[in-house]
Structures are given as C-alpha cells and as structure tokens.
C-alpha cells in the first residue's frame with residue numbers, strides 16, 4: 001500500500017471526476033423536474049379545456065358579487081373583484097396571525113417562566129394549562145370558544161354595556177370609533193416623532209449605561225414621549241378651536257348596534273383559540289430554553305447581587321433566547337397556517353373567502369389552490385426571514 | 400368537511416395535472432363496471448337528503464338517486480351517497496368523485512358553461528327567501544335594513560343576498576359559513592337576525608329549531624332557483640338518462656300511473672302513452688342504453704313525481720311544502736314531462 005503514496009495522481013477520465021459527476025446528475029435532476037412541471041402544466045391546461053372548465057387568471061378581474069363582513073380595504077359586492085376579495089382575505093389572515101403571534105408570545109413566555117417558578121401553585125397552574133391545551137385538538141378549542149363561550153352572550157338588544165360606548169353581545173364587541181378630520185394628521189406626526197425620539201433616547205441611555213453604569217428610566221420616558229406628544233398635539237389643536245378627533249359611538253339600531261367599530265365574535269374566537277393553543281407550545285419552548293442555561297449562571301448572577309427578576313431578565317433570558325428562537329419561529333409559522341381553521345367558525349380569512357367562496361363561484365380550483373399555496377408560502381418565508389435575521393443578531397458572537 | 404374540500408380540490412389539481420383526458424362518454428359504463436351509482440347528496444337537509452337514525456339515506460333528492468339506480472340496476476340500493484357541502488359539490492363532480500349531484504343545485508349560466516357542468520332537468524322550482532325570529536316583529540324582507548344575515552358559502556344564495564340589499568339600497572352584515580348546519584346554528588344562537596336560503600331549504604332548516612314555530616319565513620321571494628341534478632358536461636348519453644328519468648316520473652303522474660298500479664296497468668292498459676311509458680311498446684330504454692323496463696321499474700319501485708314529492712316534502716310531511724310551481728302543467732304548475740315516444 002505504501003507505493004500508492006509515491007505514485008503521481010492518476011489522470012482519470014472526466015467521467016470519474018466526482019465534481020463533474022455531481023454537476024452532471026444535478027443538471028439531469030433539474031431538467032427532469034423542469035420537464036415534469038412543464039408536462040403537468042400543459043396537461044392540466046389541456047384537460048381543463050377538454051372538460052370545458054374555464055382556466056387562466058382572468059377571473060381575478062371579474063366582479064365578485066358577494067359581500068364580506070370584515071374588510072380593511074374598500075370592498076363591496078357591487079364594485080369589487082375576486083382579486084379584491086383575495087386581498088381582503090389575505091389582510092384578515094395577516095391580522096389574525098399578527099395579533100395571535102403577539103398574544104401567544106406573551107402567554108407562552110408567562111406560562112413557560114411560571115412553570116419554573118418556585119411558587120408551587122403558580123407552577124402547577126402553568127403546567128395544567130400547558131398539558132390540557134396542548135393535548136386537545138385546535139379545531140375543538142376554536143369551536144369551544146365560538147359555540148360554547150361567545151355564542152352564549154346576550155343578544156344585541158340586551159347587550160352588556162361594559163363602559164360607556166362599549167357593548168358586548170353575541171354580535172361581538174362594539175366600541176366607539178375615532179373619526180379624524182384633516183388636521184388630525186398632526187397627531188399622527190407627533191406620534192411618529194415620539195417613536196423616533198424615544199428610540200434615540202434609548203440608544204443614548206444604553207451607551208451611557210455601558211460607559212458609566214448610570215441608569216436612566218427609559219421605559220417611562222418612552223411611554224411619555226409616545227403617548228404624551230400626540231396628546232399634546234390634540235390639546236393644541238382643540239384649544240385652537242378645532243375638533244380633530246370625534247368619536248362615533250355605537251347606537252342601538254332596530255337589529256344591531258350601529259356605528260362605532262366592531263370586533264366580530266368570529267375574530268375574537270379565532271385569535272383567542274390560536275393564541276391560547278400556540279401559547280402552550282411556546283411555554284414549553286421557553287421552559288426548555290431556560291433550562292438549557294446552566295445553573296451556574298443563576299448562581300453567578302445572584303452572587304453579583306442581582307435580584308431574581310433581574311437575573312431572569314438580564315442573564316437567563318438573553319442566553320435562553322438562542323435556544324428559544326428557532327423553535328419559536330416554527331410556532332409562529334404554525335399559528336399562521338392554523339389560522340386557516342377559520343373556515344370552521346365563519347371568519348373571513350384567506351382560505352374561507354378565497355378557497356371557499358371564490359373557488360366555488362368561479363369553479364377554478366387549480367388556479368385558486370395554486371394562488372392560495374403561493375400566498376401561504378410567501379407569508380411563511382417572510383416570517384422565517386425576519387426570525388432568522390433576529391436569530392443571527394442574538395446569536396453568540398465569537399471573538 | 401374543510402378537509403374534504405381541500406382533498407378534493409388538491410385531488411382535482413393533481414388529477415388534471417397528471418392524468419390523461421378521460422373519455423367523456425363513459426359514465427354509464429363506469430357505473431355498470433363498479434356495480435353501483437355514486438350520488439353526491441346533501442350533508443343533511445331533512446326532506447331532501449338526510450341519513451336517518453339507521454344511516455339509511457332518505458329524502459326527495461335521495462329518492463331520485465335511488466330511482467336512477469333502479470333505472471340502471473333495477474335495485475334501489477345499488478347506490479352510495481357522498482354528502483357534499485355547497486362549496487365542495489361541483490369540485491367533487493368535476494373531479495369524478497360522484498356520477499351525479501342530486502342536491503338542490505341551482506341551474507345558472509356560469510355553472511352550466513364555465514364550470515363544465517350540465518343541468519339535465521329541474522326537479523324543483525324554487526326561489527330564495529328569509530327566515531327571522533318571530534319576536535323581531537319583522538313582516539317583510541324590506542324591513543331588514545341593518546340586519547345581520549347568516550348564509551351558506553358557495554351558493555347562489557350568497558350572491559342573491561348581495562343583489563337584494565344592493566337593489567333596495569339597504570345595509571347588512573353577511574356572516575358566511577361553509578356548512579349549512581353552522582349557518583343555522585349561528586342564526587339560532589342569535590348571531591344573525593335572519594337566515595337565508597332557498598324557500599324549500601328554509602322550510603326544512605326551520606325543523607332544526609327547538610321550537611320551529613318561533614321562526615317565520617318572510618313572504619318575499621328574492622330570486623329564481625331552478626333546482627335539479629347536475630352532471631359533467633360532455634357525456635350526453637348520461638345526461639339523457641338523468642333527464643328522461645325525470646320526464647318519465649312526470650309522465651307517470653300525468654297518466655295516473657303509481658307504484659301501486661304500475662304492474663296492473665302494464666298488464667291491462669290499452670292507452671298508448673302508458674304502454675310506451677311502461678315499456679310494453681317501443682324500445683325507449685334501449686335508446687338510452689338501458690333495459691326497456693327501466694321506467695316501469697322506477698315507477699313500481701319508487702313511484703311517480705307526485706308520490707315522491709308528497710312522501711318526502713309534501714303537505715303531509717314535516718317539511719310541509721305545497722306543490723306550487725312544482726304542480727304539473729295540467730294543474731297550473733311548471734312541471735311538464737316531455738313525451739316519451
């Protein structure tokens with residue numbers, strides 16, 4: 001065998017070069033997949049034509065002719081298209097996903113930390129929550145919230161008045177809506193300025209603390225700026241004789257509470273169900289993350305004189321985050337995709353509106369399914385992109 | 400059912416992408432090879448299509464499926480039922496999951512053309528109405544300005560509703576559900592002021608209420624809903640069978656042939672129309688690829704149109720619908736069997 005070392009490397013033919021082979025087989029695979037995709041598409045078009053089923057994406061420009069109750073863009077049966085209906089459904093999905101993610105994160109972190117608490121009752125309550133919620137199908141939970149909880153609320157005529165202008169009934173929560181006049185834009189500007197200034201203050205405070213160790217009440221200052229500036233703007237506008245903001249308060253109509261804005265029970269049930277369900281999984285992710293940080297860290301922190309709360313906030317959680325973020329991302333993606341269970345309780349999300357009504361009214365199953373899949377894929381990829389960015393930021397930077 | 404829709408929709412997507420064009424003229428042959436008819440039915444609309452406590456399907460539309468099974472196999476049980484919600488039904492038919500839909504489906508131009516479907520016959524002329532809780536004191540649909548309305552998705556109902564409120568310049572909040580049960584339950588829980596669907600469906604769905612008398616059906620009929628069986632476009636022979644089944648049942652009623660007297664009339668009747676209908680004269684069954692006894696079998700085993708109507712949805716039944724537009728033309732209705740000759 002020793003002689004092998006002595007020989008000059010043999011000049012093998014290209015066929016035996018693993019790199020060339022690799023390129024060759026990958027090329028063949030790509031061609032094969034491309035050919036299959038091409039065949040599938042042309043074959044589908046041919047079959048649809050033969051069955052006389054309409055095809056193509058022209059339907060997106062056709063008038064929709066049906067109404068949707070919760071819409072964030074101008075939408076009406078008379079003037080909107082199937083394409084608009086797609087956008088309405090998409091925005092409703094994004095709204096539920098965004099609010100659901102925020103709530104699930106809060107619930108999950110609270111429950112995950114509580115489960116490790118030394119307080120026996122708190123820990124047991126948190127583990128009961130996790131074990132019960134995690135082990136029941138989500139669909140069942142949504143139906144529970146919608147049919148067993150929210151539908152037992154009183155009728156719109158006997159709505160409960162929670163606070164002046166806030167009514168709770170089987171139709172959901174009616175609340176006063178703020179109506180802005182032209183000059184109200186100044187309030188919005190004040191709000192924006194508040195955010196920017198408070199971010200600058202935060203940076204300055206952090207730098208100062210790093211340099212000198214002096215602390216600064218960042219939280220209070222930020223709150224003051226973000227809330228205070230718009231309120232100041234409103235006061236000034238009002239004093240100068242305008243009514244920049246008026247409130248449209250719900251009124252008892254013949255059937256419904258009319259006016260104001262409304263939180264529909266379908267929306268509430270879906271957000272609650274998703275947040276509580278996903279929160280249980282996030283709690284486990286958080287618990288695992290915290291347990292992954294070695295005990296020595298806690299001991300070191302307390303010997304430096306940090307209080308348990310501070311130890312958690314400044315020592316444990318930042319390290320645990322490295323373990324938490326990747327599975328957390330999966331939970332966010334799950335929540336977003338699970339929001340399609342909206343169909344079961346009549347919330348007009350992407351699947352309900354687009355795969356339900358639009359697919360049926362147009363009969364263009366292939367196109368509708370393809371668009372829906374593409375949209376979910378994009379939402380998921382964008383979510384992962386941002387979560388991965390965040391993950392890189394908090395990852396251990398080796399020096 | 401959402402699962403079912405997804406599966407069917409994906410199935411259709413994959414089906415059209417990876418399979419060859421199925422020859423259109425073969426539904427009858429497929430049914431014969433399989434040994435039974437597959438009928439797309441309601442998920443549960445009492446009087447029209449609903450499984451009873453033993454799991455046997457009953458109802459007006461269901462009996463049409465059984466009649467079709469009798470015409471082909473001389474056996475009312477050679478049929479299986481696939482319950483389909485409104486929004487799943489056409490996809491399931493297109494994908495070949497069912498041979499025919501008997502499921503209160505409205506014939507419209509877009510369904511007939513761009514969905515690749517055919518409506519061979521209309522077995523129930525209907526129109527859309529509203530149901531409200533009697534305690535609201537509403538007596539006309541024109542008083543519904545500002546109301547919340549529960550409606551089933553994927554129906555003409557959903558579109559007519561929008562049209563009606565638009566036409567009358569009224570506001571409303573639609574609350575849309577995939578399944579009719581869900582829409583009815585939401586209405587009953589007070590989520591909506593009104594529930595809307597075909598008038599026949601209202602009469603039937605009202606029976607779900609704990610006390611049906613608490614709910615009134617408003618007088619306005621806001622649309623035309625010619626309901627009937629649906630088949631895939633392109634298999635004309637199959638469409639002929641479904642169409643002439645309906646006409647045979649209408650002719651039987653017109654000539655007074657019933658399940659009780661069909662055998663006797665077949666043996667004794669001298670009337671040419673009856674003799675052709677019962678297969679004594681002519682070879683009308685053969686013309687559509689069936690046995691010449693096909694209509695005799697249907698009438699003796701299932702009955703004529705009037706019998707099927709009365710038994711399932713007529714005034715004596717819980718649903719309690721009058722014949723109205725569905726009376727024979729001889730009684731001033733629209734049901735008009737074309738001559739079998």
Ligand SMILES: N[C@@H](CCC(=O)N[C@@H](CS)C(=O)NCC(=O)O)C(=O)O
Pocket residue numbers: 440441442443444483484485502503504505551553554555556578579596597599600601604624626
């Ligand atoms: N005729 C209308 C509506 C048909 C329809 O699906 N009606 C509902 C309400 S009566 C129904 O039958 N639901 C029972 C089910 O989904 O099984 C259409 O063809 O679009």
